[in-house]
Amino acid sequence: MKxxxxxxxxxxxxxxxxxxxxxLKMAFDADPVSLDPHEQxxxxxxxxxxxxxxxxxxxxxxxxxxxxxxxxxxQIDSLTMRFFLRNDVKFHTGxxxxxxDVVYTIRRLKNxxxxxxxxxAIKSVSIIDSTTIDVHSTYPNPLLLxxxxxxxxxxxxxxxxxxQIIKYGDTFASRNVSGTGPFIVTTRELGSQMVLDRNxxxxxxxxxxxxxxxxxxxxxSDSTRLAALLSGDVDFIFPxxxxxxxxxxxxxxxxVVTLASGRILLLHMNQKRRKELQDIxxxxxxxxxxxxxxxxxxxxxxxxxxxxxxxPDNFLGHISDLKPEYDLAxxxxxxxxxGYEKGxxxxxxxxxxxxxxxxxxxxxxxxxxxKIHIKVxxxxxxxxxxxxxxxxxxxxxxxxGWQSDTEDSNNLFEFIIACxxxxxxxxxxxxxxxxxxxxxxxxxxxNREMNPEKRIRLMQQIERTxxxxxPIVPLFWQSLTxxxxxxxxxxxxxxxxNYPYLGDIVIAN
Numbered sequence: 001m002k003x004x005x006x007x008x009x010x011x012x013x014x015x016x017x018x019x020x021x022x023x024l025k026m027a028f029d030a031d032p033v034s035l036d037p038h039e040q041x042x043x044x045x046x047x048x049x050x051x052x053x054x055x056x057x058x059x060x061x062x063x064x065x066x067x068x069x070x071x072x073x074x075q076i077d078s079l080t081m082r083f084f085l086r087n088d089v090k091f092h093t094g095x096x097x098x099x100x101d102v103v104y105t106i107r108r109l110k111n112x113x114x115x116x117x118x119x120x121a122i123k124s125v126s127i128i129d130s131t132t133i134d135v136h137s138t139y140p141n142p143l144l145l146x147x148x149x150x151x152x153x154x155x156x157x158x159x160x161x162x163x164q165i166i167k168y169g170d171t172f173a174s175r176n177v178s179g180t181g182p183f184i185v186t187t188r189e190l191g192s193q194m195v196l197d198r199n200x201x202x203x204x205x206x207x208x209x210x211x212x213x214x215x216x217x218x219x220x221s222d223s224t225r226l227a228a229l230l231s232g233d234v235d236f237i238f239p240x241x242x243x244x245x246x247x248x249x250x251x252x253x254x255x256v257v258t259l260a261s262g263r264i265l266l267l268h269m270n271q272k273r274r275k276e277l278q279d280i281x282x283x284x285x286x287x288x289x290x291x292x293x294x295x296x297x298x299x300x301x302x303x304x305x306x307x308x309x310x311x312p313d314n315f316l317g318h319i320s321d322l323k324p325e326y327d328l329a330x331x332x333x334x335x336x337x338x339g340y341e342k343g344x345x346x347x348x349x350x351x352x353x354x355x356x357x358x359x360x361x362x363x364x365x366x367x368x369x370x371k372i373h374i375k376v377x378x379x380x381x382x383x384x385x386x387x388x389x390x391x392x393x394x395x396x397x398x399x400x401g402w403q404s405d406t407e408d409s410n411n412l413f414e415f416i417i418a419c420x421x422x423x424x425x426x427x428x429x430x431x432x433x434x435x436x437x438x439x440x441x442x443x444x445x446x447n448r449e450m451n452p453e454k455r456i457r458l459m460q461q462i463e464r465t466x467x468x469x470x471p472i473v474p475l476f477w478q479s480l481t482x483x484x485x486x487x488x489x490x491x492x493x494x495x496x497x498n499y500p501y502l503g504d505i506v507i508a509n
Contacts, residue, residue: 021212022507024488025234027225029353030383031194031218035185036173037152038165040387041114041415041428043403043498046150050499051196051214052092053152053179054203056083056102057145059407061495065145069097069153069180078140079123083148085131089203091155093178099127104156106135112165117414117425118147118405121447139448142455146406153180168388182207182503183214191384193217202503209504220353220382229254229483235507236484238498239356242301248483258303258481261496262312263403264412265304265355267348267365267473268431274346274396277432281338283470288331289372290365292324296476299360303481307474309463310402310412316452317409317459322467331372343373349389350399352380356478362399390431398431401478403497409459410446417466418443434471 032044037053039045049055056070070083089097102125109119123138137144154163155178162172177185180203183196196214217234219225222241228234230251240248240256248256269277269286276282292306306324311317335341346369350362359380366376376397381389390398404411419435420427426440439462446458466472480498484490487508493501 022210023213023215024211024236024502024505024507026214026216027219027228027234027237028216029218029220029222029225029239031190031216033168033384033387034174035177035188036165036171037154037179038108038112038115039167039169039171039174041112041118041405042387044383046497046499049152049179050181051183051502052177052181052185053154054089054181056085056148056151056153058149058499058501059495059497063407065149069102070148073145076134079137081135081137081144081148082128083133083135085133086203087131089180090201091158091178091180092184092199093155093158094201095155095157095178097153097180098130099133100130101153101156102133102151103127104160105151105154108154108163108165109151113167113422113425114428115150115425117418117428118150118411120424121147140450141447142450142452143406143408143410143447146408150405155179167391182209191218204503207504208506209502210506211502214502222357226483229485232485235488236482236490238480238482238500240481240483241357242299242303242481243357245301245303245481245483253486254483255486255490256481256483257491257494258479259494259496260305261403261478261480261498262315262407263401263478263480263498264307264310264312265358265361265399265401265475265478266307266310266416267475268398268400269471269473270393270396270398270431270433271471272433273393276338276340276344276346277396279338280470281334282340285331285334285338285372286369286374287470287473288325288327288334289374290368290473290475291326292475293326295361295364299357299364300476300478303356303479304476305479307476309467309474310416311409311459311463312477315404315407315409315459316456317412317463319460319463319467322463328371335372341373343375345375345377346397347377347379347395348397348399349379349381349386349395351383351386354383354386355399355401356481358399361475390429393431393433400429400431402429407497409463410443410455413439413443413446413459413462416472417462432471434469436465436469436471439465 032048037049060066109115123136126134158178187195194216198212226244296304308322308324352359418426449455489506
């Protein structure tokens with residue numbers, strides 16, 4: 001599919017033709033399902049957003065914020081934050097970025113099924129002048145700046161009237177792009193290749209990035225993806241399978257970069273689909289039958305951390321005494337006590353190209369549950385098909401990975417654990433259909449609590465309740481691992497959120 005573009009954009013690209021163009025050839029395990037930055041709250045969408053769009057501010061590697069389209073910001077009062085925009089930014093169409101575009105974008109985010117829960121904290125946005133806006137919160141919010149890293153201003157004149165958001169739908173916004181980002185989408189063949197050319201009018205003249213073209217090829221197979229790097233067909237890959245890391249490290253001219261992350265992998269157990277899962281003894285038995293440490297050691301080769309809660313140890317909600325517990329004898333006794341000594345059959349779905357060795361992890365879990373006489377009918381799917389099935393809650397047990405959008409425990413709770421509410425967006429990824437009003441109350445309080453110590457207590461209380469109720473199975477926090485040719489300086493542009501800032505990447509001559 002060819003992306004529609006304004007004629008003069010192509011003319012600009014033709015005139016801007018450096019003598020020594022540098023191309024970055026990348027291979028991901030999958031490509032983004034849509035070009036609409038608000039259709040799906042996913043890692044693939046956000047990676048693409050950092051290519052074709054720009055945020056108001058973004059995370060630095062040290063965990064602090066870096067100004068981007070907003071030059072700076074200031075707190076006006078307890079409910080109002082003022083943002084000052086750059087005045088030299090143009091969209092890919094040539095339209096100038098103004099405060100109206102930012103207001104339009106935030107309003108669209110508030111209407112997005114996937115993003116609205118996060119942006120519900122924003123009551124309204126008012127325009128002070130063409131480069132200044134005030135963001136008004138519904139209540140004092142300790143995470144407002146964290147939320148604003150998800151505002152990638154869209155070109156209102158380009159999208160207006162054609163901006164409906166339909167998940168997995170064929171819309172104007174899912175096929176056409178006008179952002180302010182460092183690259184312009186020129187060609188996209190879904191499932192095959194996406195080509196982006198350097199934006200000749202990009203505002204960030206201080207960036208050291210020297211890549212003129214990015215070619216992204218989805219390669220589902222881990223071994224094939226690594227082979228493409230080793231043969232020189234691509235320059236940069238993600239992810240690299242744990243079983244391939246040793247080979248990559250031994251290869252001449254190849255570098256491997258690994259970072260710990262807060263991405264939690266978990267299983268949802270749907271209590272509405274199966275009466276067996278309504279019994280806490282069965283849910284606890286499933287938790288006890290799954291050996292997280294063995295999965296990390298044998299399948300992930302140590303490139304993850306076994307989990308017994310959602311919050312990693314650098315998040316406020318983390319409880320240090322909650323450790324993974326594997327006890328097969330206790331699990332069997334719980335199954336017997338619940339009246340399921342002979343077990344039962346259950347369906348399970350997982351992706352096969354989304355998380356690190358996800359299919360192998362799912363297969364190992366099925367084998368572990370067989371030891372307590374639960375016969376798992378496992379189906380794995382590519383990412384593009386899997387998440388539609390996830391949204392439809394198509395299996396009794398479903399796998400999910402989640403990176404906190406705000407680098408805070410409460411974001412995990414809002415999307416994965418809160419009672420599902422289509423109007424607010426809370427619980428949008430709660431495929432267990434679990435609903436505990438006390439947790440929802442704590443989530444709301446934590447979003448308003450400005451005292452860090454009180455926030456800690458609230459979020460740790462949620463973690464403790466989840467541990468006691470066992471509605472999910474926390475598996476592990478996944479490490480992020482990239483591999484590239486030595487001449488590609490990836491250490492400078494990768495981060496724990498896994499949004500490589502490719503506009504700033506340097507390839508040595």
